[in-house]
Amino acid sequence: MTITPAELTHYAEIVFDVAVPIHDDDRVLINAEIEHAPLARALAEVAYARGAHYVDIWYFDPHAKRSRVRHADAATLAEVPSWLDARNEELARHHGILVNIRGSAAPDLLADEDPVRSGLDRMPNLSSRQRVQLNNLARWVIVPYPTAEWARAVFGEPDEALLWEHLRTILRLDRPDPRAAWKERLAELLSRAEMLTELRLDRVRFEGPGTDLTIGLLPDAHWTAVHLISSQGHGFQANIPTEEVFTTPDYRRVDGRIRSTRPLSLVGTVVRDLELTFSGGVVTEVRASTGADVVRSHQAIDAGAARLGELALVDGTSPVGQSGVTYLETLLDENATCHLAWGAGLPPGVPAGLRDRDAAGLDAAGVNVSDVHVDFMVGGPEVTVTGIRHDGATVELLRGEEWQL
Template sequence: MTITPAELAGYAEIVFDVAVPIRADDRVLINAEIEHAPLARTLVEAAYARGARYADIWYFDPHAKRSRIRHADVATLAEVPAWLDARNEELARHHGVLVNIRGFASPDLLADQDPVRSALDRMPNLSSRQRLQLNNLVRWTMVPYATPEWARAVFGEPDEARLWEHLRSILRLDQPDPRAAWQERLDELLRRAEVLNELRLDRVRFEGPGTDLTIGLLPEAHWTAARLTSVQGQGFQANLPTEEVFTTPDYRRVEGRIRATRPLALVGTVIRDMELTFTGGVVTDVRATTGADVVRTHQATDAGAARLGELALVDGTSPVGRSGVTYLETLLDENATCHLAWGAGLPPGVPAHLRERDAAGLDEAGVNSSGVHVDFMVGGPDVTVTGIRHDGTVIELLRGEEWQV
């Protein structure tokens, strides 16, 4: 069966009691597609019940985006209306709450459009929203919602009920106490991050079919999980679900080739069989059976878009990975297996002694800066991840998707 109103209400409680706890007088922004309306409305009800001052829903229609890509002057495709940025800036001023509902109604909607034009229009991924999230200016989270067309893209038929069955487990909504289950998992991830911190690694190497990539880490590399703290000192969970431990690498020290192990849905196109070659920290070659031009155009957004900003490790206990399904939704797929991200470095993964530096100082230290951040999946049972200390000692981290430390 699809999700019931009672289950939706329980889901909203997890969002606002675990992921982004609401305070009295909070402003709450919810970004959604039209098909996400049942959850968006339930979240509004839950927000006001918890004392929110105002809860606002913005519905994005990908079909309108398709029309823009088909007909608009190419010189206008990268433009973003100022009023959309103003909405995010106002939320930042009040240190409010941001919920992004994920689960594209049509993941491959733009597959028949010109890939370069498609990549120029990055809506609804606004740079102003990325700034809020990267700098934790608000409490923010991303949560999934099943739709028939998303189910069709995943299963070949619009079996929304089947997709919800997977999401119940992934979101731990089927647990007797989902709140306690999430707290237990977050504690596990933070303990794992501490183990990695204690190893004091200098670099990490990925090896597998089509893959041999070495990624340098920042001095005193900091590993953490998606339990973050806002600029006002309030804890929140950035993604629901989350199964990763991550760090921000030194963008200058990336060498070799990496093969994506899952398709990537990017700006309305599904990128399949992607391979990236890094030389001196920059992507110098992009290959894919579909969507290579979309990746190239996206990575040409700015100087940092073709460099790495995140390194994340996920083991085989993840319910997302254990489901055996590729969801064509990065929120889920990045929590199925190890992943990297091109674009902006993540401030929570930056060592404490570097966090007070200005943009120039961070760049000098090797923290990437960009207006984009795109996760792509690189792990799997055939990929081995090793850590290398400053003295050259090699430590196996993951083999067969099982922790070795």
């Protein structure tokens, strides 16, 4: 079944009901690719109908990025046009709404390009947008939309309707009351996060095929879900879908080896069979059957890019994981199973006593500071996750993707 106009309107209403409620006179920015236009237009229609002051849609074209990677002077590839940063800074000044639409029209478009050059061009991932999101200077959300080429990458044929059928379930749009379903799910995740916080763990260990990694946590480690509070005190849900509970680890205390359990789509390249080795909190070795050089380039962007900033746990009840499909889209795949992220630590996962520190103070406390944040999937039926208390006592958290608490 293709997406009908009524379904698109319903989807847009859910976005603004569940994730980023509009207040009178809000500015709304929508980031999309050209193929996402039907959803972008539906979002604009609903936003204006609910009193938005202005809706600005920016379409990014990955094919133009490929041309840049192929031909531009290498010294210019890391540059970002100032007017794009100004757009995000203006949104932050007005404390508006940011909607990022995901679902690449060409997930592996840069596979045959120079991986080092590809890694230098981070567009459309702007550090100014990351600053807005990490500091919740706007209410923001990431949502998926199917495209024919995304469906081809996932299913081997451009069956956009089939991909939409999957998304309809994952987004809970097939429920009698999607708003109530998301409210219930978020309450479950927050309850689980509270249980993890109360365990007062010192570190977490991942064990499985090719994996034995221990991640130290911050003192008074805080676990949460993606129900966030903006700088203006407004609540919002940053991802649809969301199935995770997460914390911000102590980047200095990460040692061992971790094997990714799903491919990762990174700056136009699909990274497969990724393995990272950590020593003293820093990635010391990168291996992958494809895309290793892209990962190395990405992790060389700044000092924090080769360190961890997030530890997230996801159990087997996730509809994304239950589908049995790898979607080659981090928004979905990170909600299929446990994941980690190299790059910036997430402020909501930082203990309250550290949140007011500047970048230098956060770094000194073990909170990673970086201009990047990349999630990669590390969980699965063969991966066991164990919590370790300060006295060395252990508590099993996940086995066979089932909570053991």
